[in-house]
Amino acid sequence: MKTRTRRAVVALSALAVGAAALTTTGSALEPRVQTADGLLREMTLEEKVGQLFVTYAYGRTADTPDPANREEFGVDTPAQVVQEYHLGGIIHFTWSNSLYDPKQVAELSNGLQTAATSSGARVPLLISTDQEQGQVTRITEPATQLPGNMALGAGRSPQDAERAAAITGQELRAMGLNMNFAPSGDVNVNPANPVIGVRSFSSDPALAAQFTAAQVRGYEDAQAAGEGVSASVKHFPGHGDTNTDSHTALPVIEHDRQQWEQLDAPPFKEAIAASTDSVMSAHIVVPKLDDSGQPATLAPKVLTGMLRQELGYQGVVFTDSLQMEGVRQQHPDSEIPVLALQAGADVMLMPQDLQVAIDGVIAAVRDGRLTEQRIDESVSRVLKLKEGRGVLANPFVDVSKVGSIVGNQQHLADAQRITDRTTTLLRNDAALPLKSPGKVFVTGASEQGAKALSDSVRARGPQSSALTTGTKPTQEQIGQAVEQAKAHDVAVVLTSAAWNPDNAGQLDLVRALQATGKPVVAVAVRDPYDAAYVDVPAWIASYSDKPVAMESVAKVLFGETTPAGKLPVPVPEPGRPGTDRYPFGFGLAW
Structure with missing residues (x-):
C-alpha cells in the first residue's frame, strides 16, 4: 500500500445541508460561482493536475465505503476519491456499482458534486459514461433504450439520430451526468473490425459525418438549455479500418494521407463544425500519417498537428482509457500521461494507477519536461467547458424529477x-x-x-x-x-x-x-x-x-x-x- 498525504478537507456545512435537501426535496443548491479564469488563478499545481484526470470510483452513494476504493485509491468512499485527487471528473460504470437505478445515479452524482465543491479548489465535476446506445449501453432500462449508430445509419434519418441523442442526453442530465463519451465518428470500412463494428454509423464517410454532427447537436443543443450533455466524438484520427482491438493490443492502420482525408477525417471535421465539446483520441498507430511509432494518443503530429492545427479544433481532447493495452505497451504508467499532454491531450481517462499518473505529471512539471503554462492551457479548456455548459454555475440535479424524465412515455414512444x-x-x-x-x-x-x-x-x-x-x-x-x-x-x-x-x-x-x-x-x-x-x-x-x-x-x-x-x-x-x-x-x- 502506497503512503499518501491527504489534504485537509474544508467542510462547508451549508453545502452539505443543501445537498441533503436536494436529495430529498429537489431544492436548489448554490455552489460558489466562479469564472474559469478566476478559478485557474487560485489553483495549486496539485489541484490543476487533478482537473486533468477522470476515473471511476466504487459505490452506490458518494459515502459508501468499498474495499475496492481502498485497494485502488487508498481511500474508502467515492467522495474521498474525488477529494483526495482533486479530480476533474468521474465516469460511471455498472461494474463500479455506480449504476443501479436512475434515482440512485442522480443521488450519487449530487453527492460527488458536493464532495468536489466542498474541498480544495471547489470545482464541480464532469460526470460521464459511455451511453452510445446499441452495443455500448451502460445504463439500461428503465432508461430509454435507443438504436446504436449502425442502426441509425440504416434508418437514414439524421433527424432520428439527433432526436436519439437528445433523448439520451436529457436522461443522462436528469441523472446528474453532464458528459457522454459519444458518438463514435469512426468509419467502419473493415468488416472484421472487432472493436467498432456496429458502433459506426456507416462505411460511407459522408453518411457517417452527417450523423456524427447530428448527434453532437442532439446532445449539446439540449445541454445549452440545461437538459443535455457534452458530446465527445471518438476515436481520432479514426478507428474504423482495423482487425485488432486496441483494448488488448496496438492496432496499426495503413491509411495514407489521401485515404485519411477521404475516409476518416470527414466525421471529425463535421463534428468540429457542429461545435463538439470534446474529441477522444485513439490508441492506434497510423505510420503513413505519423512515423513516430507512437499511438495517436501520444503522438504530437496527430493531436497537435492534425487535430488542432489542421482541423482547427480548440476544444478539450480526452484520451481513451489509459488502462487499454494499446497505449501501455511502450511506456511505464507514470510516463503515459506526460507524453499524452506533450502530444496535445488535455484530460487523461482512467489511468492504470491514478496516484502514479498524477505524480508523473507533477514530477514532469518540476523537472521541466512540462511547463506549468502547458498545464494551465489544458486546465483552462476543461474549466471553460464546465463554465460554458453551466456546470460551474450549478452542477446539481433535482432528484425528484428523475422519474418524470428517465424512460418517460414520450421518450419510449419515440425510441420505438x-x-x-x-x-x-x-x-x-x-x-x-x-x-x-x-x-x-x-x-x-x-x-x-x-x-x-x-x-x-x-x-x-x-x-x-x-x-x-x-x-x-x-x-x-x-x-x-x-x-x-x-x-x-x-x-x-x-x-x-x-x-x-x-x-x-x-x-x-x-x-x-x-x-x-x-x-x-x-x-x-x-x-x-x-x-x-x-x-x-x-x-x-x-x-x-x-x-x-x-x-x-x-x-x-x-x-x-x-x-x-x-x-x-x-x-x-x-x-x-x-x-x-x-x-x-x-x-x-x-
Missing part, C-alpha cells in the same frame, strides 16, 4: 418509432410475413434478445419458447435447439458476429435448424455481415438485441410494418474480396 425505421430485410424467399404460425421457436446467441423476441411473439397470439445457445454453441446445445424446433412451426435464430471464426458454431446451429425442414428466419443482432455466411429463407438485420429492437423485428415478422432500413455498410461475399453479397444501400420491403 426510430427503431422501427432501422430494421433491415436482406433476404425473403416468400417466408415473411409469417403466415399465422401457431408456435414460434426463438433461439440463438443472445439471451436478452431471445427472451424479448419470444415475449413480443406471444403478445401477438402465437405460442413461443426461447432457448439461448450463446455465441459459441456446443453440439449438445445445437441438438437441444433442433429438438425444440421440431415441435414448432417456425424457428427464428439470432446471430451475433457469426462471421468470426471463433463463433462458427452459430453457423452450424443455423444449418442444423434448416435441416429440420421447418422455416427458418435468421436475425443478425449485431453487425449485418453474418447474412453472407449461410442462406436461409429470410435474413433480418436488427443491429441490436435490445427489447426495443426485438419488438421492431416482431413487427416485421408479422407484417405489421414494412421493413424500412437500408444497409449502411456493404456485406461482402466471404472469400471473394471486392464482391458484395448485399451492397451498400440494400434493403427489401413489401
